[in-house]
Amino acid sequence: MAGWIAPAATMIAAMMTAANLGARVTGWGFVVFSVGSVAWTTVGLTSGQTNLVLSNAFLTVVNLVGIWRWLGRQATYDKGSNAAADASARHPVPSLYPAGGVIGAKLTGPDGEAVGTVVDAMLGCGDNAIAYVVVSTGGVGGVGETLHALKPAELVFGKDGVRTDLDADAISRKPVIQSNHWPESL
Template sequence: MEEAAGLIAPAATMIAAMMTAANLGARVTGWGFVVFTLGSLAWSAVGFASGQTNLLATNLFLTLVNIVGIWRWLGRQRGYEDGARRAAERSREAAAPSLFAASALAGLPGSDIRGEEIGKTVDAMIECESGRLSYVVVASGGLGGVDETLRAMPASLLECHADGLVLLMSEAEFAKRDTLGSAAWPACPPRGRGSEVPPGREGGRPGKDVAHVAAQ
């Protein structure tokens, strides 16, 4: 038993770490915690069989943590995602504007007017007073988030679809837009196909100022 547990424990831990780090949604993350639980129980068995009290105690505690993770991701968070997905599906069949979950914006693929994928959305900025989408930040290039380039896309140049965002420009036009620093996102959306922020608005308060600029 100790030999089998010694094989299962590291394998389960490595697989679970990859599943949770990939951030592929509530289901995958939740099942990652299930595999983590298998690994921590196997490590507990190794600790018990070999008399390593510290290893046993640590992994019994981690088993409790993993159970909380299972409840959070396979229970609560999965329920939220299922509710949002079903609402979006029903909206496409109803005589009403189509919906999609705001949480789904992060990681949503963005394609140019020809349908070629050119990046993925990182996040979106919402106007406080109107509740309207101001702009989204699209990441392109790089590998696994390393050396990627961020650009802001105003809502006026976006079309939302169930399977992603369409940027109303070519890939070449997108590449010409100003890039953003990771901690220097604009306070106001860039206007039209240009990427400049109107003078005097760089430090404007989100909400009224942003809505005023968007209306120009």
């Protein structure tokens, strides 16, 4: 049984962590990795493969650190930033949006449909403000995507994520930027 669980858990966990779908999914990916490493350790013990036992005992410890980091520490940080965002929406202060929620956020257009994914945000060192946000459109898992830079004024950060009044066609008409060469300004 462990011989079937080990590779299945390892493959599923690898997909969960590689997908970069947020702290919770990554954390649960490490839980599944732990199941896989314990199963591999069992396979090693029952087949006399000391190297398999030792390497997966070490990987179990690494996976426990991953669980703590993503389901413990990062989950606590996410709760704190979300609490601040929620509180700011209920009080007469400027609304807040967690910076950690920007990268990988779906960008929704005026009709509420996804028009892209936020790849990164460039910050100005002089004024400490967002200079521009890079958004990917098209492609699957980064393959075949097109990158465009949007000005902060074209975006609205809110409780429901990142929105824009631009539709997919308007974004596609923006200049394409290369993945390895972003503009120094917009």
